[in-house]
Amino acid sequence: MDDRPIGVFDSGIGGLTVLKEIMEQLPGEDIVYFGDTARIPYGTRSKETVIKYFFQSVRFLLTKDIKAIVIACNTASALAMEEAQEAFEIPLLGVIEPGAKAAVSATKNSIIGVIGTEGTINSQSYQRKIRQMLPSAEIIGIPCPLFVSIVEEGWENTDVAYLTAKKYLLELKEHNIDSLVLGCTHYPALRYTINKVLGDNVILVNPAYETAKAAKIMLKEKNLLSNKADGGKCRFYVSDNPEKFKRVGGNMLKKEIASVEKVNIESL
Amino acid sequence: MDDRPIGVFDSGIGGLTVLKEIMEQLPGEDIVYFGDTARIPYGTRSKETVIKYFFQSVRFLLTKDIKAIVIACNTASALAMEEAQEAFEIPLLGVIEPGAKAAVSATKNSIIGVIGTEGTINSQSYQRKIRQMLPSAEIIGIPCPLFVSIVEEGWENTDVAYLTAKKYLLELKEHNIDSLVLGCTHYPALRYTINKVLGDNVILVNPAYETAKAAKIMLKEKNLLSNKADGGKCRFYVSDNPEKFKRVGGNMLKKEIASVEKVNIESL
Numbered sequence: 077m078d079d080r081p082i083g084v085f086d087s088g089i090g091g092l093t094v095l096k097e098i099m100e101q102l103p104g105e106d107i108v109y110f111g112d113t114a115r116i117p118y119g120t121r122s123k124e125t126v127i128k129y130f131f132q133s134v135r136f137l138l139t140k141d142i143k144a145i146v147i148a149c150n151t152a153s154a155l156a157m158e159e160a161q162e163a164f165e166i167p168l169l170g171v172i173e174p175g176a177k178a179a180v181s182a183t184k185n186s187i188i189g190v191i192g193t194e195g196t197i198n199s200q201s202y203q204r205k206i207r208q209m210l211p212s213a214e215i216i217g218i219p220c221p222l223f224v225s226i227v228e229e230g231w232e233n234t235d236v237a238y239l240t241a242k243k244y245l246l247e248l249k250e251h252n253i254d255s256l257v258l259g260c261t262h263y264p265a266l267r268y269t270i271n272k273v274l275g276d277n278v279i280l281v282n283p284a285y286e287t288a289k290a291a292k293i294m295l296k297e298k299n300l301l302s303n304k305a306d307g308g309k310c311r312f313y314v315s316d317n318p319e320k321f322k323r324v325g326g327n328m329l330k331k332e333i334a335s336v337e338k339v340n341i342e343s344l
Numbered sequence: 345m346d347d348r349p350i351g352v353f354d355s356g357i358g359g360l361t362v363l364k365e366i367m368e369q370l371p372g373e374d375i376v377y378f379g380d381t382a383r384i385p386y387g388t389r390s391k392e393t394v395i396k397y398f399f400q401s402v403r404f405l406l407t408k409d410i411k412a413i414v415i416a417c418n419t420a421s422a423l424a425m426e427e428a429q430e431a432f433e434i435p436l437l438g439v440i441e442p443g444a445k446a447a448v449s450a451t452k453n454s455i456i457g458v459i460g461t462e463g464t465i466n467s468q469s470y471q472r473k474i475r476q477m478l479p480s481a482e483i484i485g486i487p488c489p490l491f492v493s494i495v496e497e498g499w500e501n502t503d504v505a506y507l508t509a510k511k512y513l514l515e516l517k518e519h520n521i522d523s524l525v526l527g528c529t530h531y532p533a534l535r536y537t538i539n540k541v542l543g544d545n546v547i548l549v550n551p552a553y554e555t556a557k558a559a560k561i562m563l564k565e566k567n568l569l570s571n572k573a574d575g576g577k578c579r580f581y582v583s584d585n586p587e588k589f590k591r592v593g594g595n596m597l598k599k600e601i602a603s604v605e606k607v608n609i610e611s612l
Contacts, residue, residue: 114393115383125382125584222504225493236490236511239504316393342610 078300081106081311082291083137083145083166085130088116089321090224090261091148092328094171095310097288098146102295104304107311108140112341114315117224118151119193119260126195130156132344134164136313143300146291147171150259150283151193154201167298174290175257175283176205180213182255182279187214189248189278192259194219202259216251220244220263227262233269241266241273248274255279315341346568349374349579350559351405351413351434353398356384356582357589358492358529359416360596362439363578365556366414370563372572375579376408380609382583385492386419387461387528394463398424400612402432404581411568414559415439418527418551419461422469435566442558443525443551444473448481450523450547455482457516457546460527462487470527484519488512488531495530501537509534509541516542523547583609 082102084095088111095109112118112133118126130152137145144167147153153170161168179188179202190202197217206213223244226237248256256278258264264282271280295301302308314321318336326333350370352363356379363377380386380401386394398420405413412435415421421438429436447456447470458470465487474481491512494505516524524546526532532550539548563569570576582589586604594601 114389116388120384120585121382122585222490222493222497222499225490229490231490231511234511236504236507239507243499243502243504317388317390 077303078143079106079302079304080141080143081108083140083142084109084148085133085137085145085152086111086148086261087118087152088113089325089328092325093261093264093284094146094148094287096329097284098291099308099310101288101292103306103308104302105308106302107308108137108142109310109312110137110339111314111321113317113321114341117193118149119195119221119224121195123155123199126152126155127159130160131163132341134160135344136339136341138164138166142166144169144295146287148261148284148287150261151195154196154199167294167300169287169291169294171283171287172201172205174286175259175281176202176209178281178283178286179206179255179257180209182281183210183213185252185254186210186212187251187253188216189251189253189256190215190217190259191220191244191256191263192217193224194221196259202257214251216248216253218244218247223266224260224262227265232265237266237269238272241269245270245273253278255281257281257283259283312336313339315339345571346411347374347570347572348409348411349376351408351410352377352416353401353405353413353420354379354416354529355386355420356381357593357596360593361529361532361552362414362416362555364597365552366559367576367578369556369560371574371576372570373576374570375576376405376410377578377580378405378607379582379589381585381589382609385461386417387463387489387492389463391423391467394420394423395427398428399431400609402428403612404607404609406432406434410434412437412563414555416529416552416555418529419463422464422467435562435568437555437559437562439551439555440469440473442554443527443549444470444477446549446551446554447523447525448474448477450549451478451481453520453522454478454480455519455521456484457519457521457524458483458485458527459488459491459512459524459531460485461492462489464527470525482519484516484521486512486515491534492528492530495533500533505534505537506540509537513538513541521546523549525549525551527551580604581607583607
């Protein structure tokens with residue numbers, strides 16, 4: 077048993093979807109959340125830069141006496157997790173493996189779509205992981221950069237969202253996919269619009285949910301679960317705009333965020 | 345006369361529109377361009393962070409023995425130019441004043457629209473500058489964050505762009521504006537779509553063009569124009585993804601970019 081907090085990393089605010097799932101599935105755990113809002117988005121940056129930014133973030137989280145880190149950001153999971161596993165001793169869990177596993181369980185025809193940022197899709201991380209588990213899989217990856225801005229604008233269910241989804245997802249439809257990984261923390265907010273474009277026969281996989289499940293299993297295996305039955309506390313840190321994080325994050329979590337501290341991440 | 349290069353700053357690649365205008369209007373000038381691609385976009389960041397990032401960029405440009413800096417980025421011009429003028433001795437020219445001046449010249453009914461990033465619009469920089477020159481002006485500022493992603497996706501003339509423009513610009517139309525400042529380096533690429541929504545009676549002001557004109561005047565006044573009649577050379581530096589900059593930037597400038605160097609901007 078280990079009452080130290082879990083660290084949750086994201087490039088910004090989108091990782092609150094993963095946090096929310098962890099809070100529901102692991103209500104006894106304390107959490108330290110860090111969002112690198114001064115340098116969001118990671119999705120268009122080079123691998124080298126994503127590694128640098130993510131390592132600084134890990135170094136910050138390590139100052140908070142955490143027992144493990146969940147990487148909510150798909151891009152950081154895709155581009156920097158392996159390197160971080162070599163560089164740091166703390167247990168790390170990214171969203172790629174749980175997301176890939178769920179897609180493999182869901183598919184019947186072995187034709188799987190993956191959508192995400194440029195960085196995530198071009199890294200081939202989901203594609204590789206899926207192929208390891210299901211070598212016969214046909215996988216179609218499409219970067220959908222506009223989706224992030226649409227969600228941040230609150231336009232998830234507008235005609236702009238629908239037309240954008242139609243443009244991006246046409247190729248997936250033509251390939252007859254039967255499951256789709258929503259490989260960016262923002263995308264689950266678009267699930268109704270995506271469902272409208274792809275139809276009910278395509279199962280939408282939300283890695284946030286799968287990752288929280290995987291976190292529980294990992295902590296149990298490593299004997300790191302907290303002793304407390306419930307009432308886990310959450311502390312929030314960002315590298316820019318704490319006030320905005322408080323406001324928008326509160327809306328996302330559907331409960332007030334009492335305080336958010338700003339971190340000088342570049343010095344780490 | 346002064347043959348040293350002009351420094352041009354942008355948060356990324358959008359400032360190449362300003363560079364292009366400078367190259368046309370000042371063909372004899374050498375230029376050093378820096379794009380802070382590791383931390384783009386500036387438009388959603390706090391004033392404090394924009395100042396920090398911009399100051400680091402100025403310190404980099406100063407290592408290149410430049411004679412003046414043109415700030416192509418609207419957000420940096422809006423949030424950090426005054427502070428930089430106090431902190432650095434080098435002549436600085438931003439896009440806000442030239443853009444505001446052109447809007448004031450263009451308007452007949454004194455009802456002016458301004459579009460830009462969240463940071464630019466909320467800073468009220470354009471609004472204040474216009475009001476200084478035309479106190480009776482009615483100014484409507486609208487942040488249009490999706491426009492940047494649309495341009496970066498190459499979707500300027502699609503139905504997604506048209507619907508998005510209709511959504512953002514409706515209020516400007518209702519206010520009966522007769523001129524509109526395109527207050528973000530990416531937006532001039534959307535001028536046909538914006539024109540389709542607002543109609544021919546609304547004059548679109550492109551601060552990139554106005555800023556190049558103002559740069560020529562400033563250099564002349566300060567006796568800093570180059571002696572060379574033409575053939576000015578341009579060197580390019582970025583903080584991330586030089587290969588991508590080379591490819592996309594070459595398309596924007598419609599000529600090949602021979603080399604782009606990567607700068608470790610955070611150490612400055």
